[in-house]
Amino acid sequence: MLTITATVTGLMPGAVRAAPGGAGSVVPSVVPELSETTRLADRRTVVSGDRMYQVGAADGSYPATGWHIRGEMGGFWTPPVKLLDGIWFAVDGQWLTATRFTNGAGYTRMAFPQGVERTDFAPDGTRAALIGLRFTGPARTVTLTVQAHSELLPAYPWGWTTPGAGDTNRPDTGAFDGRNLVFRDGGYAALVGSTRRPDGHRLGAGMRGPREPAVVCPEEDPAPPRCDDGPFGRGTGGELTYTVDVPANGHTVWFAVAGGDGGAGPAAADLATALRDPAKALRDKIASRRAVAAYTTVAIPCDPLLARSVAWSKQNLADSVQQARDLDVFASHEGRENPPPVGTVPRARWFGAGWPDYPWIFATDGEYTAFAAVAAGQFEPAMDHLRALRDISDLVNARSGKVVHEVTPDGQVYFGANDDAGNTDESAKFPSAVALLWRWSGDDRFRDEMYDFSVRAMRYVLALDADRDGWPEGLGNVERPGMAEEKLDVAVYTIRGLRDLADLAASRKDDATRQWATREADERARRFEREWWFPRGVSYADSYGTFQRHWTGVTPMETGLSTKDTATKALDQREKACYTGEFGLFHTGTGPTSAPAGNPGPVCDPVVSTVPAERSTFSLNTAVMAVAEGNYGRLDAQRRYTTGNARIQLDPAVWELPGAMPEIAPSPDFVANIDQGFLTRSSVLQAWGAYGVLWPVVRQYLGVDPDLGRGRLAIVPDSRTTVSARDIRLGRGSADVAVSRNGRTVRVAVDVRVRAEVALGAVLPPGVSTVDVRLDGRPVRHSTVDTNRGTEVRVATTKGRHVLEVRW
Known part of the structure; x- marks a missing residue:
């Protein structure tokens, strides 16, 4: 029986404990639930375990979603394979459409007018998802119908790569094994079943619940606001029916979706494991999220919104942890090539960057997220993320020290091979992430394991200096036309990376490396203000000798590299309306420009840029600005940015998925996700924004x-x-x-x-x-x-x- 109310009592507000030292303040013990009743069909949802996740809509439907594989980034996934487009339920012939959606810590719930409540979660450690349908009294007999539509395909190739998903995706086949629906495509398999034996079944091409006939998304825009299948879809469907006798005190029926790339046998084993004791699996899931909530429980009387954001950001990080096995590593060079693998990584675990289009391994995302992770007490996934980057990078880049940028969970390296132009900043940030985790964990074994790669990473970065001016070439976080070869954030993170490497070297008594890294860092730091400050912009150059108002101009303050006087000028400037909007820092500020579109906003400096403004507020940009303000004791100014990220996560007037911090906030140049079509939205859950909440509170407050x-x-x-x-x-x-x-x-x-x-x-x-x-x-x-x-x-x-x- 599904006892979600009793089980989640510990997640409700009010469980408190006195603060240490008798200070008299109290802190909430764990995260409450958040509910929404409006525009449920327009809201994406994410339910994740470390080996399975699903993306749907808050009304219980599964619209075609995402753009990497157009329309296919939603549904049920077990990295690196998609299993289903979706699953739909009907009671007595009426399809269930939710009127209330609730997001909890590791699970979601939906309420339906037919006296049914649905709970979704994915147990960690298994390639399965569980769905519990709770039927309330009075006593009755109902006919329950379940339809599922498969879509067995890998995370790569994508829609536009060579080859593309349309070239490689094969038709699925459907079958019934006497109890479960079984879908196959070569070595891929997906099973759908229940704790009960069905009365009947059907197989067919559709089986999408109320969305028949399906609306297929076109390959190119314009597209309808909502469609049901991507243009490369080759799935099939199946139906199961059950007779359920509901007693007066209610009854729960459990369903599971399981599968993967190992064939039907392992998928059936995962299905059986998931259905052995679903109620216990739910209790275990909630217990694991209580453990997440137990670290860094805070109270901020003058800013309760920020305290709530700390609590939810810890859960967002836990939602983002993913695992995959046997990654066959190869460089696709931005999807243009498909060579044989250079080797295999047996296991990878990482913080997925964002859902639904970026749940993969990214270097820059993981390196920023590490700061949030240590503040949340989540050391292990951050360490594993760095291990995955090292293992994949050493294979594909032949131990050069270059850190890869983007990797799908089957091992495809989209960008970041030796002959790609960047991202240089990701190699420079790697030793800093290692040092951060070593300082917080005190784990010398982890330091020693990562030390050799950290040394090679910094030597690789410093070798990227064709003109020998001391500033490495290569892409940084911003990739825009008109930038010079040497980027500000690369220069900043190179200095910090050298200093952190010197610290690691000193702890290992590697004097040669310590002296080299210290000398190189000091030489660059001595020249930094003179060569990178752009006085007419009252800021730093975005790239050497150019000024375009990108958010990376804040990185010298984010790392504490700036002098206090210079930081004061630069931060004052970034707080103006040219750079900051309602929810935080713009990607690219406004001002005079030679770009054909002109300047759409106010003017704060006389510099004529060559690029247009981009007034999109990314949660990362705002996080970096929040950290920068806090580094210089500017807590009053900082609150504008911590509040910006907290609001897009927790303000019902703004959120898409309650409690989830998205990639981009509603901005002058970015329409709110909920008002866009499902094919074009930014991530509904993005890990790196937590940096701007957890780090300011723990490190700075x-x-x-x-x-x-x-x-x-x-x-x-x-x-x-x-x-x-x-x-x-x-x-x-x-x-x-x-x-x-x-x-x-x-x-x-x-x-x-x-x-x-x-x-x-x-x-x-x-x-x-x-x-x-x-x-x-x-x-x-x-x-x-x-x-x-x-x-x-x-x-x-x-x-x-x-x-x-x-x-x-």
């Missing part, structure tokens, strides 16, 4: 800065923010932190449960000096240091419970 590889931990929160958090994961332990202020006194209460030398402190408000510093009620010696965040007061202590009071 709470000031948690571990260096556990060396047995050190700093907790230096900002004194202007009342905030508390418990169970911030640190190595094999954790810490609670609570910050409160009363007049001219800030109180920092901690409970540190990891072995470390602890530096406990606070960032003072601007313009004040300390009068009295007490630790655990007693006066204590302290030090002060000026940082980009402001003047920090610090005292030395140890693990355990402590209360620091600083009065000025």
Whole structure:
């Protein structure tokens, strides 16, 4: 029996625990559900496990979705194979259309007017999805009809590649094995079945529930707002019927979808495993998401929206974890070639970038997402993501050190081979991601495992300097016409990557590498402001000697490379209407331009650019801006950007999928996803936006800065923010932190449960000096240091419970 209400009690608001040190604040224990009743047919949904996910609509339908394989990116997928376009249910001949949709932590629910509730989830570790139909009383007998339409095809090739999906996708066949629908296409197989034996079955070409006859999407736009199958679809259908006796207290019928690229035998085994005890599988799923929720539970009295965004962002990251087996690695050179594989990666695990069109392995996405992951306590998937990048890169790039850009879960490397032009920044960011995870986890084995590749990555980057001016060539995050060969973000991340590599080398006593990396970083840092500042733009050049107002102009502040005076000028400029809209930072700001379209917005500088503005607000752009503001203690300004990302995730007036942070916010140059056709939307769930929520709260509000590889931990929160958090994961332990202020006194209460030398402190408000510093009620010696965040007061202590009071 499906006992979702009882099971999810722990996910409801109200379960609280006092903050550490008796500070009096409380934090919610886990994530509540979020529900929506409007425009359900227009809202995409995502239900994911680490080996299976489905994308549909909130009314229980499955419109043709996405553009990589046009119209085929929705439905049921087990990487690297799609199984079904969708599954539809009817009660007594009436197809179910939801009137209420609810998103939970690891599951979704839909309510139907026929007295039926549907719960969807995907158990982790198995290639199966489960659907529970709960029939409420009164006692009755109903006829239940289930239709499924297959679409067995791989994640690659895509619609426009050589060959394309239209060239390679073969017709599916359907069968009935006495209990289940069985679909096949060569070695691909999909099964649909239930805990009950059906009364009857049918096989046929359609079987799309209420969407018969199907509307097939054209290969090119214009397309209807909603269609049912992509132009390359070769699926088939099947139907199962059941007689269900519903008692007065209700009854649940479970269904499962299973399959993969190993044939019908393994698919049948996965189906049987999923259906063995679905209710327990649901309890296990929710328990796993409680574990996710238990780390970094925060309360921010002055900004409860941001606290809720922290809770949901942790779940968004967990939703994004994917796995695949036996990736046959080859470089397609942007889909133009199809050579034999150069090798096989037995297992890969990663943070999928975005759903439905980017659930794959991306370097830049994973490297940004790593900062959110450590703040959320999700070390392991971030580590595995870097391992996957290393393993695939070493195969396809013959151990050159270059990091691949984009990889589908069958091993196709779309971009990022040695003879591709970029993305140079992704190789430069790799050592920084390794160092980040080492500092938070204290895991020397992980550092040692990734060290050789990190060294090779930075040596590869520095070799990309044909003119020998010190700035590597190659693409960065922005790929737009008119940019010079050397990009700002590449230069910035190269300096940071060298410094992080030097830190890793020092910890391993590799003095030669430490000295080389330090020397190279210092030389570039010494020249950076002089060579990259663009004074007429009151910002940095986007690429060497050019100014186009791209969001990457914020990266010097995001990494803390800028001096405080320069950062103040640049951040002030980026906060203006030329660069920032309702939900955050534009991709490309507005101003004078020679582009034919002209300038559609205000003017904040006199520079004439060669490109048009692009006033689309990506959640990553806004995240980078939020982090940049926080690095310089500008928390009041930062709130505009943390709120922007939180709203597109949690504001019912804005969200598409409640609780999911999308790729792009509604913007002057980007129509809201929900108002676009299903073939052209941006991602409904994108992992990297969590960077702009979790990192500002944990690293900047709470000031948690571990260096556990060396047995050190700093907790230096900002004194202007009342905030508390418990169970911030640190190595094999954790810490609670609570910050409160009363007049001219800030109180920092901690409970540190990891072995470390602890530096406990606070960032003072601007313009004040300390009068009295007490630790655990007693006066204590302290030090002060000026940082980009402001003047920090610090005292030395140890693990355990402590209360620091600083009065000025």
